[in-house]
Amino acid sequence: MSDNEETASEEKPFCVDRAKQGRAACKKCKEKCLAGEIRIAKVVPSPFGAGKMKNWHHLDCIFEQFLKQRVTTKRIESPNDVDGWDDLSEEDKKEISKRIEESENAIAEKYGIKASPKKPNTNSPSKTTPNKKGPARRNSTTGAGSSSSSNNAKSSDKEKTPSKATHSSHKEGINKDLLFKEFRRLVCDVSNVNSYIEKSGIVSNVFTKGSDGKSFKGNITQWCRLLLPGVVKRVYNLQNKQLIKLFSKIFSTDQTAMLEHSKQGDISETIQEFFQESKKAKPIKKSILTIQEVDDFLEELSKMTKEDEQMNHFKTFVSKCTANDLKIVVRLVTHDLRMNAGAKHILDGVHPDAYSVYQSSRDLDTVINRCLKTKESSVRVKASINLMTPVQPMLAEACKSVEQAMKKCPNGMFAEIKYDGERVQLHKHGSDFKYFSRNLKPVLSHKVSHFKDYIPQAFPHAKDLILDSEILMIDTISGKPLPFGTLGVHKKNEFKDANVCLFVFDCLFYNGESLVKQPIEHRKKILQENMTEIPNRIMFSEMEIIKKPEELSSMIAKVLEIGLEGLVLKDTKGIYEPGKRHWLKVKKDYLHDGAMADTADLIVLGAWYGTGKKGGMMSVFLMGCYDPNTQKYYTVTKVHTGHDDKTLEQLQTELKMVEISADPTKVPSWLKCTKTMIPDFVAENPKKQPVWEITGAEFTQHEVHTADGISIRFPRVTKIRHDKNWKTATTLEELKTLYQNSKENIDVRLLMNVSDKNDGESSNSSNNDKTPTKAKKKQEGSVVNPIKTENKSKRKTDHSETKIQVSPKRIKAEDPEPIKQEKENINQDINSSSKSEIDSLDKIKDPLPNVFDNIMLLVENGGQEEFEKWLRYFTAYGGVLLKPEEWKKASHVLHLEDSVKKQNITCPKSARHVIVEWIKDSISNNSLQDFRPYSVRWEPLQINDT
Template identity: 45%
Template sequence: LVCVMSKAKDKSGSFYRFCQLCDEIEAKPSYNDKTEAISEFVQKFKGDVYLLMKFLLCKYDQRVYNIREKQLVKLMSRYLQCSHQDLLEDLEKGDHSQTCKSFIMQYKRDHPRRSSLTLKMVDQFLEQLTTATKEDDQLDIISNFFDLCTPEDVRYVTKIMDHDLKINIGPKFALNALHPKGYEAYKNSNDLELIVNRWQNHTLESVIDDSGPVGSGKKGKFTTNVSVMTPIKPMLARKVSSLAECFKRAPGGIFAEIKYDGERIQIHKDGDEFKCFSRNLKPVQEWKVKEVYGYIKKAAPKAESIILDGELLLVDTKTHQPLPFGTLNVHKKNNFAGANVCVYIFDICYLNGNVLLEDTIEDRRTTMQKYVKVIPDRVEVSELYEIKEESDLQVLMKRAMKEGLEGLVVKALGGPYSPNARHWFKLKKDYFDMADTVDLVVLGAYYGKGVQARATEKGLLSVFLMGSYDKESKQWKTVCKVGNGHDEATLKKLQKSVAKNFDKISKDPSKVPSHMDIHRQNVPDFLIKDIKTAPVWEIKGASFSTSQNHSVHTAGGISIRFPRVEKIRDDKDYNSHTTVEEILELASLDPISYVNNANERAKQVNSPSQLRSPSPSPSPSPKRSRSKSPAPKNAKKEPKEPVASTSKPRKQKRTREEFEEPDGESPVRIYTSANMKKAQKDILQTSADNSLDSKVIVQFGTTTGTNEGDFAKVLQKKWAKPAKKLKSNYKIGSLSDLGCIQPVKVDQRATMKVFVVTAISIGESGSIEVDALKDCAKKIFNFAQLKGASVHFLVDSLWPSSLRSFQVALSSQLNEEHGVHVMVYTDGQSNSNSNEVPKAKKAKTEETTNSSLGNLTAKLFASVNVVFDGFPENEKKKLARIVTKCGGSVSPSWV
């Protein structure tokens, strides 16, 4: 129950007054006016200033309430006993807090007319929410508290729960209302309560000297203390768009450091106790860092207490190269045997009672290398070079781009570590525009979220789904979502166009027509009615991308990083846009096309000329692959061409007379055999021959925890373990989405291992879905790369389309650098281009349907869409296969 304190004891201050202050801040046009409004309020305020500032800066409150917008709406429908659907429809207007307020006014007529809440009561309520994880417990807490609230109280409480008051105020202007240097003190200490206490005790005094060039970071310091186990605001980097700008901003000289594509981590060690914090100063999840603690202790045996700054990522133990961003989360699920969690250390802030923030970068680097030793693939020290010429910086940047790394961080010589200050510079390929723009068609629109929703109280559509036509599949594919490039006036004009030419589908995948290929994660709120009326916009971005983060887009695996609208092309229509084929060609020509691949990073190029580390680096382990030694100063060499990947495909043992290879250059090879039983036997055969590599055998599964297809039955007879594990994981809810994979080791002979991977890719129609297959394929190829294995598919009636389309779907997810040999085995009959159903399949079909359908032909259900209503699930699947094999299509429900 919520504890209600009497006002005689509770002097924390009126929450109603806080709401009035927020309204006043929101109405102020400038930041200085907002600061002045807070300052005037605080001077008269007699309550708890810490709680006041804590609520104003709720974005930085680290408490987790386990209630997002839709969960809150669900709880409100139960609390008010009103229609959940009505709440959801109102929520689409864009402001959940306003939805809660209006429905309380409508359904709770006995709500308090005057607020009696205090800041402490609200804080206690929020603290209670952090302990409730079950819906019924959350409902009890919310019901008891909301009974005490006016509708306006509820509006602001729900905003605080969402960590966003939407009044456009940050810590700089809020804390400077207390003291001119309040924000500077907060940056150093990251302790809001300490800052408020010092302000109240008149001990918050500045010793900052604002002189000195920006690049040097020499802006003095505050007398706030740094303590172990309390996170420090990390030093940050600002964007620069050219190499020359780095030298201009840091005239005293620069270092360049490789920028690793991992997660920022701040490591605190005090004796045997460890704490790790993220870039946002939140505790890092334990499973990510538990492997690291023991190695940090070994790497820094002389450090009783220490604070280190670095990047947490996954390292391939074969190539000793960092793996792409995001693989750490994949590692949690698949526990890759060929990869280690590793921390790359690039700075030290505290050592054995001494604060090192004001030490120069050279001194900090020397201290770090003295007290932190390298443990290969576990604890590494970042590469840092002194740069004297722009050409050296250019060569190093080219190396980073060729190796698939994020870029460079540039640091001024002699610079201190300034918490939360952007005195470093970052050079990333994302800041250099891609080679050309593309003209894309607007397929859909979304309501704005986050920053884009600040000016959208009434539900402005501000994010748009851009697409392109694929001549091969005769479908419209998605390329990217764009939310930048339009000013507010243009967005308001676009609302009329959307209302006229788009249908509201509320992100319902069943309402997407068959001529559009839209991944379920990208289904928009509104969808274009007639593609002939769709607008065409010119889109520019940082680069084309085949990153795993963009695998939900369907245009051949290509997307655009950081897209923005350059102009609205009223002079063009849907017939004159950039097609998928043209996009793929442009991406191949783009000099900074982004490929997120581990092997690409292992390629070597020349190091910059005359680069030196500010202090001796630890000797690398002999097994590690390092860049070549610096070239002579006068040698003007371009970076060498990348060395070919060392992971070469190995030919599989097969008989030429048994399988026929088709023509073509696809990395996915299709082998046709008249004797599929023999093919199955060969695939399942294991051997003790050490010359053979490992195998990944793929079977297909559903989201209901079953294996499907003729091949799955053969697999289960030989190895029952994958089917049992699939059922087990389905029951506990850990494997229930299309696009997931489940690898299981089933056999091992000498150095050869056999894995069966279940690809969750069979949809409601009973056939493999293209998007799900692509999602699974990317994960399977990455898994096979780590295991050094070949990949084997056997295609039967589960694939309703042509074998060529199956080959294309797999090829779009496979790069040469994977070094993976992919084989698809078929009897040549699983091709919808054929006008006849194979006799064996026909016989099976007739048997399945008790001969009720007679002699079927592939044209029987041409242009027919079927919905099965009232049939058992297993019968639905059988009948769905019959319809799709005979040229028809199946939908889950009537539209």
């Protein structure tokens, strides 16, 4: 920004023009202001000194922002507030004047005021009488209206001015690379670009050339620690509300007003704005802080726990800050610089190998020092792991099909049970032990302290050791793992016959030798030769060696049927790559784009404010269900994913909500929720709220929710159900049934999409044999613990609301019991009617209900004749029957049998596979039944080794 632009922007708080090149982005919506489009800028302090800069907005966006901000915050109240007004056309002036008038009326209505609380701020040279609330509060940063300011200033403020000037001149000789202003500049530059290459390039340029363009004179390690506050964390014991409480006292301002402003999502901007408006603590004009001073301040703050200590510490520091200084310091305290850059962006700017080395050794100082010794970026720095220093764990990406797994692991794979526990990295050095979590934090001692007694027994010859493992509670009587969450210190006491067990699946270091570059089959062999299992204490992770698609699909089916979380698949030749997602994880909600996931149709009962770019808007939603027995609504889950930005923006006006600000006294009587689930907003009328389809990994038990403790793990919105309302959404009783069914019956029908090119080998197997054969024999030399499966002879098919019972085998279709004589007569008419007559049913005075509305049905070969009569009923009740060539449209597939041994029809992966009883029961009950109890099972043919 030029000096001329800075000078001009000081005259008035806003400016207007038409975009010239279309490069500037709107500060609110982040979209470009197109060339020729009218735009308005808010003139704000520059983050690089005492000058000004322009934050451009679309016309709609800036007036929306005015309506959201506090009533005392500066806004456009008249054309006199806008620089460049005289250069506008008469048409543009008329349009903006109309917007100003509408904005003032909306603000007056919102806050219940008759007129604007502030007089128009003209900032005109001809005006000599200062505005009390306008220019005076900006004087400390802009320098405007200094005569007015001096009349109102306290003597203590006058005394501070020369000391600050002296301090500033004292630091004029300091190299710019040591100044906090340069750090802020880098943060701003990185924030303003989107691509990874550009972000790393900016960091590299600063660390190479410095501010003088020759060389960097600062401490790169110190800079990196501050640039990565979320990675190298100091603990400050200060959350957003505590920060607002502290600064409201320091600024002598209204704490409630600060809390209200903070709902826009950025606590640092709230504190910055109130700092600028404060009459007690005023920001200085030019940044004088050094990076060392900021680092020292944060280090001291991390040692403080008492509010008075923190208050005095901030008071002293604030007197040396500009508004932008304090904004960035607050972001350092909250561990988020909001520049969309992580460790990889920053460390790649230090050296091309810095990030990979950091993944193997999480010691930032050591990593940077090693990289800086190698001045040339072309010289490689090798990664190495060290005992007692955490190693970034290797991760797994979602696997959506068997075909994907076979393609990713062409050498065959180790298929390991995915336990629903906690990842633990165990380090042993002599008699010393350390345990790190998935996030490389120390694990709570009550979970792992006893392992020091068992590891020497399990590894009698191991002096040094690094293990990758999972811990979970295991029932010592049944040998079965207990659910996720039972590792808590209080939960453990509820299970007397259970132990915390360490399931070991990898070895990264053994007796002085790093194994990360060795293939996993070698690492498994090390474990097999050197580890002795201690039942229910130290055990091998269960696994099988898989080489064929049908073997994998069969194992997935068995794992899901017995209620385990899933599988982790690893190429037999794969090395251990810290931080890389080169393993595969199979869970039922991943397979076939989530078609096997658990779902429920829930009502939007409340909402919370979002954070970051979603600040100031409802972006987290409280979902629940209705109980007709108590006529109350119960909470099930909170969801924040699934909506795009456009839909989220529409929901702000479509959802009729009442703000209660998480106040327990304002929770309506119709809502049953625990204290931790009280939202910022509740529904104005729950009977008018929309219904959303919520999909998750599984139904779980969670005490914070009131729907009988039932919740959904990893929830996301998959559909807005316009066809449902509060009456037809999932009720509490239906939710209990879904929860029970999800634990008893796992629908694995979609696994039949596995390539059947090898099915001919087992084509002679009997179709009536429904008992799975035992898995393939252990391969010689492999470490395999066979998966024990329960023999489930039949699925439960009795439903309290229906009179039809489904046999495991296909039943011959029978006529339904008449619902009403009138409907029976209509059905008889349908049997002899043409298609055109059926299509005209909507003209009948009392037509059949659209039970199968939006259902697109594809029928298995032979089903058209077998279920001819029922398919006519299906069409009459609103369903659409597809031809085989229309298979891509199918939402459901009707099968002759309730089990399928190989793929026998072409259909979309997302289609639901059902038996004819689903149609019968839906007609009998006059409402669409949940498809799950009528799902077709997939029972793949087994291949016996001979």
